[in-house]
Amino acid sequence: MTERTSSIERRELARMFFESTHKKMSPSTIVKYEDTGLLPAPSHAEDEASLRNRLERLELFEAMRGKYGMALSDMAALVAAGAAQGGPSEHAREQPEEISRKQAILRNAAGLFAEKGYRGTTVDDIVQATGIAKGTFYIYFKSKEDLLTEVVKNLIQETVMAIEGSLAGEKDFMRRLMSKGRTFTKLYAENRDLFSVLIGETVGNPRLLGQLDEVYHALVDPLLDDLRVGIESMGMYEYKDLVTLAYALIGMSQMIGFRLSEGVEMDLEQALETFSLFLRRALFKG
Numbered sequence: 001m002t003e004r005t006s007s008i009e010r011r012e013l014a015r016m017f018f019e020s021t022h023k024k025m026s027p028s029t030i031v032k033y034e035d036t037g038l039l040p041a042p043s044h045a046e047d048e049a050s051l052r053n054r055l056e057r058l059e060l061f062e063a064m065r066g067k068y069g070m071a072l073s074d075m076a077a078l079v080a081a082g083a084a085q086g087g088p089s090e091h092a093r094e095q096p097e098e099i100s101r102k103q104a105i106l107r108n109a110a111g112l113f114a115e116k117g118y119r120g121t122t123v124d125d126i127v128q129a130t131g132i133a134k135g136t137f138y139i140y141f142k143s144k145e146d147l148l149t150e151v152v153k154n155l156i157q158e159t160v161m162a163i164e165g166s167l168a169g170e171k172d173f174m175r176r177l178m179s180k181g182r183t184f185t186k187l188y189a190e191n192r193d194l195f196s197v198l199i200g201e202t203v204g205n206p207r208l209l210g211q212l213d214e215v216y217h218a219l220v221d222p223l224l225d226d227l228r229v230g231i232e233s234m235g236m237y238e239y240k241d242l243v244t245l246a247y248a249l250i251g252m253s254q255m256i257g258f259r260l261s262e263g264v265e266m267d268l269e270q271a272l273e274t275f276s277l278f279l280r281r282a283l284f285k286g
Contacts, residue, residue, distance in 0.1 A: 009042040009051070016055050017062075024164045025058070028221040033058065036076040102140045104130050110151050118148060118197045145201050149211040152194050156218045159187050164222060173234045176226050178276050181253050184219065185268070188257025195254070220246045236283050249279075 010027040017025040033039035038061055039054055065072075108129040112121040123144055127134050141147040163183045167176055188195060198215070202208040223246040230236035239245050256271055 006042045013051060013054055013058065016051065017058055018168065020055065021059060021062070022168065023062070024168045025062070026164070026222055026225045028225060030058070032072055033061065036072045038072065038076055101130075101132070101136075105132070105137065105140060105147070106151055106154055109147055110155070113148075113151065113194060117193055145205075145208055146211070148194065148198055148201065149208065149215060152191075152198055153211075153215050153218065155187070155191060155194070156215060159183060160218055160222055173226065173230045173236070174276065174280065177223075177249070177279060178272065180223065180226075181249070181275060182272055184250065184253040185257040185260070185272070188254045189260040192258055192261035196258075216247070216250070219250050223249060230283065235285055237285060 007027065010030045013030060014025045014027055017023070030039065034041045039057055040050075061072075105126060109121070109126050112125055112129060116125070121144075123134065123137055126144075126147070127137050130137075141150070163180055167179060170176055170179075198212060202212045220243065224242055227236070227239075227242045227246060231238050252275065256266075256268075256275070259266060260268065
């Protein structure tokens with residue numbers, strides 16, 4: 001199956017998913033499911049039955065993500081463990097409880113980070129708020145820095161899912177970009193401390209740098225889908241490196257958000273209008 005044919009099939013699967021759940025699913029997210037082995041890759045003889053099978057699996061795993069906040073890697077490990085033992089294991093049956101405990105740690109950490117700041121919050125504060133032993137914390141997270149990346153990742157995933165849901169059915173390219181720009185700007189402004197510390201903690205730490213890359217991929221991937229639509233349907237310049245362009249757009253939103261968080265006197269609406277005008281002139285021909 002050619003890459004073009006696979007792309008067409010993924011778009012069709014995304015369309016079917018939206019019709020079934022009324023939630024938007026980007027083709028790039030479908031690729032991630034395929035890369036983890038949770039979703040079979042498009043077959044050479046793709047038919048309605050195989051599409052339906054892929055759709056059912058996609059709906060199942062998305063429901064698990066929504067209910068338990070599971071990462072794709074966690075779901076893949078759980079499925080692999082079940083397959084290796086010939087079916088659901090005792091560990092697999094206990095997994096929802098374990099997920100709930102991890103989510104409780106993340107939820108309490110996010111609240112404490114917002115209240116006391118990242119530097120002012122200790123692991124002891126987090127375990128006391130969660131009602132667990134300190135050793136239990138380290139079952140789920142190697143360090144407070146690892147916890148920070150998960151907190152920010154959750155924050156971004158929730159934001160992206162909310163905005164993609166609100167934009168479901170919206171075809172206007174610029175409205176989609178500006179709506180995302182506004183949301184991302186507010187996200188940065190309201191969580192400046194977390195983003196600043198996270199970026200600082202990654203300096204000289206390849207492992208955390210890789211996690212930071214995952215955090216930003218959650219923002220970049222939906223933008224890439226929009227930019228491709230802009231090129232295919234809206235007459236946008238055919239930039240060769242859309243990833244760099246997506247990161248540049250995120251960077252502009254981030255800096256506007258940081259300025260807002262510093263209390264700099266600026267009119268957000270005017271800033272966004274300037275941003276919109278810049279984008280129209282930078283992205284479109286003529």
